Amino acid sequence: MSRLWDTNSIYVRTEVDELLRDYPTWSVDRLADSFEQSHPAYEGEPEFAREILAELRERVDAGVRFWPEPLGLDIIAREVRAIVAHTAAALAVAEPEQDGEPGYWWQRM
Template sequence: MSRLWDTPEFWVRTETDELLREYPGSDARSLATSFAETSASYDGDPAFARDIVAELHKRADAGVRLWPEPIGLASLEHEVRDLMTAEGGETEDGPPLWWQRI
């Protein structure tokens, strides 16, 4: 099972959130410009730096600082349990979380 939090997109989003929290007085577009000028190889990874700048530009274009939080595991758990019940699957017995059965 792939981990949703172990993707390049997740790390770019997380790092961009951190930057925006660390510089609350800077808008996303200004921060993108500043970051691009000073962090050509952020964390030793120039592609990661470019992705952060692109993410900052996406947010500036959308007029948001932080994207809404993704759906939580509790909500996913209820959704999957409902689907399993509708398909005749067992949800009462066994491990408490659906992914522990896999």
């Protein structure tokens, strides 16, 4: 399974989205300028601060406040739900109880 959601770029984008929601009346450019001056080591990590600033500047250049949702995300969500439902059904297969132990194999693990 992909670890796409466990990457630094996702953390940076999430943090920038949160900053933009915290300052809804500020332009992205104004927030980038203010962030650059006031947060050289955001949360004690200068590299993270540089990445946040780069993300803000990228959005300024693109003329967007928030990136659009990727196309096809609803299809991926349906597929994941089907996999989870199928897995849950497979785990619900009962075995006869033996010596008072739980009846499902995964409960005995």
